[in-house]
Amino acid sequence: MEATAPIPAWRNNLATIAALMVRAKNELVRVPGAAIPGVLAPTIFFLGLNGVFGGLIHLGGFDTSSYESFIVPVSMLQGAGFTGAAAGVNLARDYEQGWVDRLLVSPAPRWVLLSGNVLAASLRALIPATFVLAIAFVLGAQWPGVDGLVICYLMVMAMAAVAACWGSMLALRYKSQSAAPLMQAGMMALVLLTPAYAPLALLQPWLEKVARINPVTQVIEAARQGFIGSVTWADTWPGLLALAGLLVVLGALALREMRRTNV
Amino acid sequence: MTSLATSARVVRALGARSIRQTFRRPQLISPIIVFPTLLLAIQTGGAGAGIELPGFPPVQSFLQFMLAGSMMQSMMLAGNSGGIAFAVDIEMGFTDRLFAAPIPRFAIVLGRLAGTAALGLFASLWFFAIGLIFGAHIEGGVPGALLAMALVTTSAMGVGGIGAAIALRTGSASVVQGLFPLVLVVLFLSSAFFPQALMIEPAKTIAEYNPLSFIVEGVREPIIAGIDATQTLEAVAAIAGLLVFSIVLSARALRHRLRVG
Numbered sequence: 080m081e082a083t084a085p086i087p088a089w090r091n092n093l094a095t096i097a098a099l100m101v102r103a104k105n106e107l108v109r110v111p112g113a114a115i116p117g118v119l120a121p122t123i124f125f126l127g128l129n130g131v132f133g134g135l136i137h138l139g140g141f142d143t144s145s146y147e148s149f150i151v152p153v154s155m156l157q158g159a160g161f162t163g164a165a166a167g168v169n170l171a172r173d174y175e176q177g178w179v180d181r182l183l184v185s186p187a188p189r190w191v192l193l194s195g196n197v198l199a200a201s202l203r204a205l206i207p208a209t210f211v212l213a214i215a216f217v218l219g220a221q222w223p224g225v226d227g228l229v230i231c232y233l234m235v236m237a238m239a240a241v242a243a244c245w246g247s248m249l250a251l252r253y254k255s256q257s258a259a260p261l262m263q264a265g266m267m268a269l270v271l272l273t274p275a276y277a278p279l280a281l282l283q284p285w286l287e288k289v290a291r292i293n294p295v296t297q298v299i300e301a302a303r304q305g306f307i308g309s310v311t312w313a314d315t316w317p318g319l320l321a322l323a324g325l326l327v328v329l330g331a332l333a334l335r336e337m338r339r340t341n342v
Numbered sequence: 343m344t345s346l347a348t349s350a351r352v353v354r355a356l357g358a359r360s361i362r363q364t365f366r367r368p369q370l371i372s373p374i375i376v377f378p379t380l381l382l383a384i385q386t387g388g389a390g391a392g393i394e395l396p397g398f399p400p401v402q403s404f405l406q407f408m409l410a411g412s413m414m415q416s417m418m419l420a421g422n423s424g425g426i427a428f429a430v431d432i433e434m435g436f437t438d439r440l441f442a443a444p445i446p447r448f449a450i451v452l453g454r455l456a457g458t459a460a461l462g463l464f465a466s467l468w469f470f471a472i473g474l475i476f477g478a479h480i481e482g483g484v485p486g487a488l489l490a491m492a493l494v495t496t497s498a499m500g501v502g503g504i505g506a507a508i509a510l511r512t513g514s515a516s517v518v519q520g521l522f523p524l525v526l527v528v529l530f531l532s533s534a535f536f537p538q539a540l541m542i543e544p545a546k547t548i549a550e551y552n553p554l555s556f557i558v559e560g561v562r563e564p565i566i567a568g569i570d571a572t573q574t575l576e577a578v579a580a581i582a583g584l585l586v587f588s589i590v591l592s593a594r595a596l597r598h599r600l601r602v603g
Binding site: 119120123124126127128129130131132133134135137138146256257258259260261264267268271272274275276277281282283285286289 | 367368376380384385386387388392395523526531535536542545546
């Protein structure tokens with residue numbers, strides 16, 4: 080009898096991650112309404128903030144004369160935050176319905192289960208980001224250049240992964256959708272306690288201090304650079320470093336919660 | 343016991359239940375307190391320099407200006423949360439049991455609205471407390487604060503009526519929850535967060551005619567300048583219109599719910 084070669088573990092892991100991502104995509108296809116709140120919220124914030132605070136541009140200190148250009152990366156990152164938090168809410172729902180229990184008794188490693196959820200959120204974040212960006216271009220936002228656009232999308236996808244780690248950590252800790260406000264509020268604070276509305280020099284002193292130590296400030300500056308000027312490595316690497324740090328810390332915490340979760 | 347006294351007891355009991363329900367569920371209390379407070383902090387810190395723009399009304403600080411907007415946001419989200427909770431009651435059959443009880447039907451809706459109004463009052467107290475803690479002056483003094491609280495409380499009843507009407511009409515919590523973005527749209531297209539004159543078109547023109555702008559200016563004036571009869575009357579007229587609209591809508595939705603069961 081001919082012996083069958085065992086399938087390498089990495090291939091099994093990749094197949095599991097792909098299957099979890101397809102499951103997340105199926106939710107979008109089968110429940111089209113599921114994506115609407117995640118798209119609507121950042122769009123409304125973008126249009127609302129632009130209409131309400133657009134006059135701030137006359138204060139001076141902005142590196143652009145277009146408030147749309149200044150605010151659009153913030154709204155794209157906000158959409159990523161909402162999408163990542165929604166991944167946490169979905170995980171909590173899956174836990175309540177017993178789906179997570181079934182995953183946990185499977186031979187898939189815990190990090191693989193977490194990666195499927197996080198990577199799906201990363202891809203899903205492209206939908207609100209693209210929608211908001213299209214509206215911003217219609218309203219007259221500056222073209223950021225191909226490099227600026229690639230960096231912005233990279234920041235959006237990584238931010239969604241950070242938010243998904245945060246949401247997953249809370250979902251696995253509280254095991255209830257009741258934790259949803261905490262997931263959303265945490266991300267909202269992280270994204271908006273930055274030079275989101277105005278440059279650092281125009282912020283109130285307390286917010287300036289918070290923004291300077293908030294790592295997402297570097298992410299916003301990196302995502303914004305193409306929209307308000309030219310793209311430079313000096314403005315890019317701090318954002319990449321900040322996201323890598325956030326991913327390591329929150330990913331480790333989410334993984335710890337997943338390992339502590341018993342069936 | 344007279345029927346009026348019975349109705350009052352029902353309204354009080356259902357109102358108290360709705361307040362307890364809100365405070366027990368993080369999903370209901372967060373939009374009323376956590377998110378508006380967070381946005382107040384962020385917008386005050388981020389857009390505070392806006393008071394230096396030519397044409398900005400004279401204010402002590404941007405926080406003082408923003409308090410009315412945060413109260414409005416909280417009040418509107420209280421109405422939305424009240425509608426969601428009402429729809430959950432319908433989905434779970436609790437409202438059917440109330441319909442079968444020997445109590446006036448209007449008291450069921452009024453009980454929910456009383457709860458929402460109380461949450462509006464709580465929201466105004468919350469934001470006054472935050473304002474005072476962080477150094478905002480209330481130029482209208484105690485009478486001004488009481489007037490603002492009264493306007494927010496009655497507005498909450500009006501907005502809650504719309505939420506209750508949609509809950510009764512659809513019987514679906516997710517439909518009422520879907521109105522959340524609409525609440526944000528109405529808020530952004532009003533003078534809740536920035537002076538209407540300094541907003542960008544088309545938001546500027548829409549805000550000029552948005553009834554919420556009249557209410558928010560009526561609440562803001564006692565805080566930033568003192569009681570002004572014209573703005574108070576405009577706010578009262580806008581709230582009266584909102585109340586009439588929401589009562590008519592609720593009554594029609596209640597009839598529909600009783601018909602379809």
